[in-house]
Amino acid sequence: MQFVDFSSAHGMLKSTVDSYPDRTAYSWFVEPGVTESVNWREFYDQVIEVAKSLIALGIKKDDKVNIISYSCYRWALSDLGITTAGGCTVGIYQSNLPKDCQYIIDHCDAVAIFAEDQVQLDKLFEIKSEIPDVKKVILLNGDHDDDWVLSYEDFIKLGKSLPDEEVESRVADTKSTDTAAIVYTSGTTGVPKGSVLTHDNITFTAQSVKLSGEFQDGDKTFLFLPLAHIFAKSVMYSSIIAAVPLTFARKIETVVEDIAVAKPNWFASVPRIYEKIYSKILGGAESKGGLALKIFRWAVNVGEKVSDIKLSKKPVPLPLKIKYAVATKLVFSKVQNALGGNVRWCISGAAPLNPSIAKFFHAAGILILEGIGMTENTSFTNINRYDNYRFGWVGQTGPGIEQKIADDGEVMFRGRNVMKEYYKNPEATERTFAEDGWLYTGDIGEIDDEGFLKITDRKKHIIITAGGKNIAPSVIEGVMTTSKYIGQVCIIGDRRKYLSALVTLEKENIEDYAKKNNIQYNDYDELNVNPEIVDLITKEVQSRNKEFASFETIKKISIVPEWTIENSCMTPSMKIKKNVIIEEYDEKIGEMYPE
Numbered sequence: 120m121q122f123v124d125f126s127s128a129h130g131m132l133k134s135t136v137d138s139y140p141d142r143t144a145y146s147w148f149v150e151p152g153v154t155e156s157v158n159w160r161e162f163y164d165q166v167i168e169v170a171k172s173l174i175a176l177g178i179k180k181d182d183k184v185n186i187i188s189y190s191c192y193r194w195a196l197s198d199l200g201i202t203t204a205g206g207c208t209v210g211i212y213q214s215n216l217p218k219d220c221q222y223i224i225d226h227c228d229a230v231a232i233f234a235e236d237q238v239q240l241d242k243l244f245e246i247k248s249e250i251p252d253v254k255k256v257i258l259l260n261g262d263h264d265d266d267w268v269l270s271y272e273d274f275i276k277l278g279k280s281l282p283d284e285e286v287e288s289r290v291a292d293t294k295s296t297d298t299a300a301i302v303y304t305s306g307t308t309g310v311p312k313g314s315v316l317t318h319d320n321i322t323f324t325a326q327s328v329k330l331s332g333e334f335q336d337g338d339k340t341f342l343f344l345p346l347a348h349i350f351a352k353s354v355m356y357s358s359i360i361a362a363v364p365l366t367f368a369r370k371i372e373t374v375v376e377d378i379a380v381a382k383p384n385w386f387a388s389v390p391r392i393y394e395k396i397y398s399k400i401l402g403g404a405e406s407k408g409g410l411a412l413k414i415f416r417w418a419v420n421v422g423e424k425v426s427d428i429k430l431s432k433k434p435v436p437l438p439l440k441i442k443y444a445v446a447t448k449l450v451f452s453k454v455q456n457a458l459g460g461n462v463r464w465c466i467s468g469a470a471p472l473n474p475s476i477a478k479f480f481h482a483a484g485i486l487i488l489e490g491i492g493m494t495e496n497t498s499f500t501n502i503n504r505y506d507n508y509r510f511g512w513v514g515q516t517g518p519g520i521e522q523k524i525a526d527d528g529e530v531m532f533r534g535r536n537v538m539k540e541y542y543k544n545p546e547a548t549e550r551t552f553a554e555d556g557w558l559y560t561g562d563i564g565e566i567d568d569e570g571f572l573k574i575t576d577r578k579k580h581i582i583i584t585a586g587g588k589n590i591a592p593s594v595i596e597g598v599m600t601t602s603k604y605i606g607q608v609c610i611i612g613d614r615r616k617y618l619s620a621l622v623t624l625e626k627e628n629i630e631d632y633a634k635k636n637n638i639q640y641n642d643y644d645e646l647n648v649n650p651e652i653v654d655l656i657t658k659e660v661q662s663r664n665k666e667f668a669s670f671e672t673i674k675k676i677s678i679v680p681e682w683t684i685e686n687s688c689m690t691p692s693m694k695i696k697k698n699v700i701i702e703e704y705d706e707k708i709g710e711m712y713p714e
């Protein structure tokens with residue numbers, strides 16, 4: 120297989136612009152239901168404008184520039200503008216608290232910041248005295264009268280008289296081994312680490328993804344994941360190399376509304392979103408009850424039969440095909456249409472997806488291809504293929520990427536997708552690399568003879584009970600979240616006699632349950648300790664315990680408020696932070712283990 124050796128992200132963009140100048144590149148919403156677009160040529164011209172203005176602003180080669188914003192068109196523009204000017208992009212989640220923004224701005228030595236809006240700007244003013252190296256803040260939306268701040272429009276004016284040669288010479292000076300981005304890890308297990316990603320890491324990975332995916336001419340995608348996370352960023356770069364038009368969601372709250380307009384052929388998401396959709400569909404069907412529920416159950420049953428046959432790669436017999444067509448018309452078309460009606464496949468990554476949820480969507484005619492990657496390998500190593508997939512596995516490696524399992528079960532990777540180092544953290548870099556460029560992942564897994572990878576859990580999350588049993592909690596947690604009443608689960612049990620779990624509730628379905636069962640409450644959080652709700656959740660857990668060996672069953676539960684990004688119990692990439700949760704609920708955990 121042939122990879123093109125691009126010298127930079129700019130070079131990769133240029134090749135797409137040269138091949139498809141008039142094809143739509145990006146779309147975004149100007150108001151609900153209404154989008155505006157640019158083609159690749161227009162995007163490229165605007166990237167050059169940004170690069171010119173950055174140079175005029177005094178950005179030098181290898182300077183670090185932050186982008187603090189939710190994913191949007193100007194994120195893409197700023198990012199490519201920064202690297203075209205020879206700089207390095209460092210994304211920061213718009214949901215980060217000021218102190219977390221400060222940590223990254225300071226740690227990465229940023230000299231300028233693109234900030235989404237007044238909300239982000241207010242955070243920056245709060246920490247201004249702590250980030251003296253930041254010379255300018257460019258406000259992506261709006262205006263603010265202060266020397267430190269430039270509106271986007273004024274920023275673009277800066278570069279107007281700069282000759283093209285200035286940008287051309289920056290592009291010529293950029294080597295594939297130069298740093299294009301420092302991307303901070305999600306912080307699931309501790310303080311985020313800055314992965315130094317080169318232009319080669321980014322352009323190679325985009326190509327490996329393209330070669331692994333089933334892209335068709337005319338495909339469109341839709342992005343709602345945050346671009347500060349490497350997962351979304353890799354999707355964006357893969358869309359550049361594959362020349363796939365990408366529509367940005369307005370915000371996470373409007374995804375459902377926006378996806379119906381964007382009508383993507385494929386998109387990427389994290390498991391938490393699929394789990395939420397699943398619970399909503401299940402909750403909706405069950406609350407209708409009666410005939411509607413009967414039809415729903417019949418359709419799912421038919422769909423699952425079709426799914427099994429498809430998984431065994433056999434043809435679906437005609438009578439079943441006919442039933443499936445009816446099931447689709449009556450039930451599944453609603454699910455498909457809710458995603459815009461054109462989705463051929465979607466990706467799940469960033470955390471484990473429970474196979475039964477993947478199976479449910481497959482039954483409903485939506486193929487979720489699970490993949491895996493980490494910030495340190497530009498977010499891509501393995502993915503299930505459109506014509507060769509399994510649920511519960513993260514698929515085979517992309518072209519050019521090698522995998523192996525260390526003696527203790529840890530998964531290791533090697534390839535041009537693997538980062539150069541952790542920024543300003545030589546100790547961590549040394550711990551993460553073995554000889555000959557192999558990267559330790561911290562994940563335990565197995566590889567079968569077809570090269571499919573299955574992840575057991577994170578090494579750090581493996582529980583060893585007081586009885587000496589080794590337990591991977593993520594599978595058990597995944598099964599528990601298939602309950603439409605359960606939102607999130609964190610299993611406890613390390614060096615304990617038995618397993619217990621902290622559980623959060625799936626709000627909408629619980630409220631519905633409370634209403635139907637006349638459960639009175641003033642404040643929603645009261646439901647966490649309501650005996651009827653505790654009983655409901657206990658039963659949901661107990662019925663799922665049956666899938667496991669006795670030592671893997673959850674003996675006690677404690678219901679706590681939802682873990683969110685805002686309460687720092689979930690990363691902006693939507694993974695629960697177990698160490699934070701365990702510390703926070705130390706007392707509740709203690710109550711589940713009375714002496």
Ligand SMILES: Nc1ncnc2c1ncn2[C@@H]1O[C@H](COP(=O)(O)OP(=O)(O)OP(=O)(O)O)[C@@H](O)[C@H]1O
Nearest residue numbers: 304305306307308309468469470471490491493494
């Ligand atoms: N499909 C998947 N199944 C299981 N785990 C996954 C999957 N995709 C990603 N992961 C997990 O996510 C990790 C990579 O995530 P990321 O680089 O965003 O930061 P993090 O590891 O969550 O945070 P930190 O390194 O700061 O603790 C992988 O090492 C793996 O543990």
Ligand SMILES: [Mg+2]
Nearest residue numbers: 304305493561
């Ligand atoms: Mg990690």
